[in-house]
Amino acid sequence: MNEKTSFSKRPGVQTLLVSVLCAAFGVFLGFIILLLMNPAHAVEGMGAILRNFFKYDNNITTLMYYFGSAIVKSVPIILCSEAILFAFKAGLFNIGVAGQYTVGIIASLYTSVALGWHWFFCVLAAIAAGAIWGFFSGFLKANFNVNEVIAGIMLNWISLYLCNIILGQETVMNVSKSETYDIAEKNASGLLPGFLQGVFGNNQYMTIAIPITIIVAVVILFVLNKTTFGYELKATGHNKEAARYAGMNPKRNVIFTLMISGAIAGLAASMIYLTGIEHYKISSSVPGMGFNGIAVAFLGGLNPIGAILAGFFVEYLTLGGQYLNTNYYNPQVADLMVAIIIYLCGFVLFFKHLFSQIGKNKAVKKEVQE
Amino acid sequence: MEDYVIEMLHITKEFPGIIANDDITLQLKRGEIHALLGENGAGKSTLMSVLFGLYTPEKGVIKKDGKEVKINNPNDATDLGIGMVHQHFMLVDIFTVLDNIILGAEPNKFGFLTKDEARKKVMALSEKYNLKVDPDALIEDITVGMQQRVEILKMLYRDNDILIFDEPTAVLTPQEIDELMKIMKELAKEGKSILFITHKLNEIMEVADRCSILRKGKYIGTVDVANTTKEELSSMMVGRDVKFAVDKDEAKPKEDVLKVENVCVKSKLHNKDAVHNVSFNVRAGEIVCIAGIDGNGQTEFVGGLTGLEDISSGKIYLDGDDITNKSIRYKNTHGMSHIPEDRHKHGLVLDYTLEENMILQRYFEPEFSNHGIIKKDAMREYSDRLSEAFDVRSGEGAKTVVRSMSGGNQQKAIVAREMDREHKLLIAVQPTRGLDVGAIEYIHEEIVKQRDSGAAVLLVSLELDEVMNLSDRILVMYEGEIVGEVNPKTTTLQKLGLYMSGAKRDTGKEA
Numbered sequence: 001m002n003e004k005t006s007f008s009k010r011p012g013v014q015t016l017l018v019s020v021l022c023a024a025f026g027v028f029l030g031f032i033i034l035l036l037m038n039p040a041h042a043v044e045g046m047g048a049i050l051r052n053f054f055k056y057d058n059n060i061t062t063l064m065y066y067f068g069s070a071i072v073k074s075v076p077i078i079l080c081s082e083a084i085l086f087a088f089k090a091g092l093f094n095i096g097v098a099g100q101y102t103v104g105i106i107a108s109l110y111t112s113v114a115l116g117w118h119w120f121f122c123v124l125a126a127i128a129a130g131a132i133w134g135f136f137s138g139f140l141k142a143n144f145n146v147n148e149v150i151a152g153i154m155l156n157w158i159s160l161y162l163c164n165i166i167l168g169q170e171t172v173m174n175v176s177k178s179e180t181y182d183i184a185e186k187n188a189s190g191l192l193p194g195f196l197q198g199v200f201g202n203n204q205y206m207t208i209a210i211p212i213t214i215i216v217a218v219v220i221l222f223v224l225n226k227t228t229f230g231y232e233l234k235a236t237g238h239n240k241e242a243a244r245y246a247g248m249n250p251k252r253n254v255i256f257t258l259m260i261s262g263a264i265a266g267l268a269a270s271m272i273y274l275t276g277i278e279h280y281k282i283s284s285s286v287p288g289m290g291f292n293g294i295a296v297a298f299l300g301g302l303n304p305i306g307a308i309l310a311g312f313f314v315e316y317l318t319l320g321g322q323y324l325n326t327n328y329y330n331p332q333v334a335d336l337m338v339a340i341i342i343y344l345c346g347f348v349l350f351f352k353h354l355f356s357q358i359g360k361n362k363a364v365k366k367e368v369q370e
Numbered sequence: 371m372e373d374y375v376i377e378m379l380h381i382t383k384e385f386p387g388i389i390a391n392d393d394i395t396l397q398l399k400r401g402e403i404h405a406l407l408g409e410n411g412a413g414k415s416t417l418m419s420v421l422f423g424l425y426t427p428e429k430g431v432i433k434k435d436g437k438e439v440k441i442n443n444p445n446d447a448t449d450l451g452i453g454m455v456h457q458h459f460m461l462v463d464i465f466t467v468l469d470n471i472i473l474g475a476e477p478n479k480f481g482f483l484t485k486d487e488a489r490k491k492v493m494a495l496s497e498k499y500n501l502k503v504d505p506d507a508l509i510e511d512i513t514v515g516m517q518q519r520v521e522i523l524k525m526l527y528r529d530n531d532i533l534i535f536d537e538p539t540a541v542l543t544p545q546e547i548d549e550l551m552k553i554m555k556e557l558a559k560e561g562k563s564i565l566f567i568t569h570k571l572n573e574i575m576e577v578a579d580r581c582s583i584l585r586k587g588k589y590i591g592t593v594d595v596a597n598t599t600k601e602e603l604s605s606m607m608v609g610r611d612v613k614f615a616v617d618k619d620e621a622k623p624k625e626d627v628l629k630v631e632n633v634c635v636k637s638k639l640h641n642k643d644a645v646h647n648v649s650f651n652v653r654a655g656e657i658v659c660i661a662g663i664d665g666n667g668q669t670e671f672v673g674g675l676t677g678l679e680d681i682s683s684g685k686i687y688l689d690g691d692d693i694t695n696k697s698i699r700y701k702n703t704h705g706m707s708h709i710p711e712d713r714h715k716h717g718l719v720l721d722y723t724l725e726e727n728m729i730l731q732r733y734f735e736p737e738f739s740n741h742g743i744i745k746k747d748a749m750r751e752y753s754d755r756l757s758e759a760f761d762v763r764s765g766e767g768a769k770t771v772v773r774s775m776s777g778g779n780q781q782k783a784i785v786a787r788e789m790d791r792e793h794k795l796l797i798a799v800q801p802t803r804g805l806d807v808g809a810i811e812y813i814h815e816e817i818v819k820q821r822d823s824g825a826a827v828l829l830v831s832l833e834l835d836e837v838m839n840l841s842d843r844i845l846v847m848y849e850g851e852i853v854g855e856v857n858p859k860t861t862t863l864q865k866l867g868l869y870m871s872g873a874k875r876d877t878g879k880e881a
Contacts, residue, residue: 231726239718242715247703
């Protein structure tokens with residue numbers, strides 16, 4: 001009875017294997033695309049993407065600098081996927097993360113550039129903005145049974161136009177460059193404090209956003225698995241009726257969950273925009289971060305720590321496109337590969353099923369032979 | 371030589387940690403009704419899944435008409451003419467009866483459905499076997515009994531001649547059970563061979579020709595039903611003698627614990643009240659039963675009482691405390707325990723482990739949490755203690771995901787949880803639904819113990835045996851109203867039946 005389940009049969013290990021398989025398959029398909037576009041240089045091209053910033057391995061400072069940038073850029077997608085998986089555990093599909101991320105951009109840039117706030121309050125403003133946006137979805141869901149996907153999509157568009165209007169003002173937008181002002185130039189106190197910049201080749205974008213992201217992931221893991229709140233959320237996610245029977249308050253939990261999810265998305269926006277690495281440009285589509293976060297959440301096996309790895313991997317590939325030789329390839333090939341991997345993430349569950357099926361058949365055969 | 375249509379010889383099937391079938395042999399004669407009897411977890415469902423191609427056995431052979439066959443998946447089984455009515459129906463709720471019957475075997479010409487032929491065939495079958503269905507009704511609108519007839523028609527439509535019924539009566543009312551028994555006899559007379567999985571002895575005695583008994587994965591024996599008794603069958607099944615009557619002393623009721631005054635609950639289906647002006651009380655130390663045919667407002671009433679549904683008017687008092695508009699959490703923590711009717715919908719979070727389910731209403735109490743953090747050790751200990759005390763069996767103990775446990779053990783887990791929680795009132799809705807005699811005996815004893823230790827018990831049951839055996843007072847509910855109160859000692863089943871069917875009602879409204 002108490003014999004340990006063998007290593008490869010543990011659910012956690014299986015999820016990891018499946019995710020790795022997905023990623024590998026995506027890279028493989030990407031290679032085929034390179035082959036089709038320009039067979040002669042496909043191997044070299046793939047090598048460049050995978051080798052990425054390691055091409056600077058002769059100069060450790062430069063290498064670390066680009067490594068740092070990759071980490072910095074993977075922060076928002078990781079946090080967005082944390083936001084998504086948190087809501088997902090409670091049975092909610094928070095597609096509104098994109099909009100919650102967008103209002104996070106509004107709050108962090110407006111408070112830092114236009115109002116000249118200290119970074120700490122800018123971050124709080126972004127968190128609050130995301131939470132309020134999440135509250136709208138949650139309120140509609142809890143009280144009027146409006147599907148959170150529908151509410152989320154509508155709120156996404158509202159947030160986009162709000163963002164264009166608010167950040168389009170001359171106090172924030174540098175009209176001549178048609179992007180928002182540098183925070184450093186307008187209000188240096190609005191930038192996040194640095195973090196291990198020395199180690200990463202004096203990369204000025206390395207900030208406390210990195211440890212904060214890791215802390216958020218650990219806290220989510222803790223909340224979901226160790227606390228009564230997490231217990232309630234997961235119970236509601238698995239079986240809402242049983243949660244009601246047990247005396248839990250599903251309405252309150254729905255609102256709380258979406259607010260927390262939104263707050264994490266808002267935080268995600270502040271953690272990238274307050275480093276100064278990105279500027280907002282007037283856009284006609286909702287930032288894709290929230291949507292890519294969905295795929296990353298699944299690629300990471302809906303595990304907060306898995307999301308960190310998956311987020312970094314996806315960002316690594318995206319950056320890899322810059323290292324492609326533009327004589328032979330369009331750098332957007334990397335985007336295409338990322339898109340394929342993201343697409344494949346949808347198959348994670350399928351692979352998982354296939355995998356456990358194969359495992360079963362093997363086990364049966366083995367026993368029969370014995 | 372006997373004319374066996376299906377033979378399963380020396381079947382062995384193992385799962386991690388358990389041998390579900392250990393060298394089991396089952397031989398089905400042509401045209402017989404063969405009962406397969408065993409407790410929960412005895413391996414009946416596993417054996418049938420092997421026959422149906424859902425599991426591959428490690429050892430043993432299956433023969434059809436004397437020839438060895440390989441059944442690797444349900445399609446193979448269907449090709450051999452084996453059909454199964456599952457315990458939980460496999461129907462698409464928003465499809466019509468006809469669509470459900472042809473689903474998977476749609477008649478077509480060049481990819482276009484030809485439903486008219488199908489309709490003719492279905493109607494002919496329905497006529498022949500007296501299986502009344504409305505082919506154009508949606509599944510969600512018809513009764514459970516009719517859904518089952520649809521399942522049977524599905525098998526007949528596919529020209530199956532070996533029919534497996536997996537605990538078909540668990541979800542039926544007494545009338546529907548009678549109906550089903552007739553249908554099964556009819557089918558056998560027409561030459562169909564029936565395997566009937568059950569643990570209800572009355573049904574076996576009534577309908578089966580032979581009965582094979584399994585216990586804890588082992589084959590115990592096959593008997594001719596005509597030459598046996600209920601007592602013999604049950605002792606073969608459980609491995610010891612079982613009492614059918616519940617041992618209990620005279621109730622010594624004390625003060626009122628539950629008082630219900632003029633409670634009404636609106637119906638979700640129509641404009642009338644599902645529960646209308648219900649008033650009664652339950653005293654400490656007595657078992658009061660609400661009897662009635664399924665669908666006469668019992669579910670809605672219990673919903674209103676426990677807070678799962680809103681009541682539109684009336685008052686509810688628990689131990690003198692007005693709990694009419696109190697939250698479910700308040701009721702849970704102020705002396706109400708509730709064994710719900712639907713263990714999958716309300717009683718359990720199936721994807722949670724056993725231990726997590728054991729603390730479902732208590733996770734926030736200081737015993738199990740500290741500053742919002744769950745005490746895993748306390749949870750584990752508590753779960754192990756309850757499992758031990760109530761004989762809840764599971765593959766991996768407290769860590770077992772409840773979905774993988776057998777129905778009986780799931781129910782026992784709920785019973786254990788609700789009985790162990792501090793309570794003055796125990797509401798038990800269909801507490802023994804789908805359980806075997808051993809477990810039923812056990813749960814009945816526990817309910818009587820609850821009564822004797824001073825709890826008030828409100829039992830809602832569709833099983834008349836249970837109602838008559840267990841209760842101290844019986845209230846009969848018909849169309850949402852209490853139409854009479856009877857004393858189980860002085861009444862008869864016939865009289866109870868008159869109340870239940872609405873043919874008789876007490877003139878005084880205060881039942």
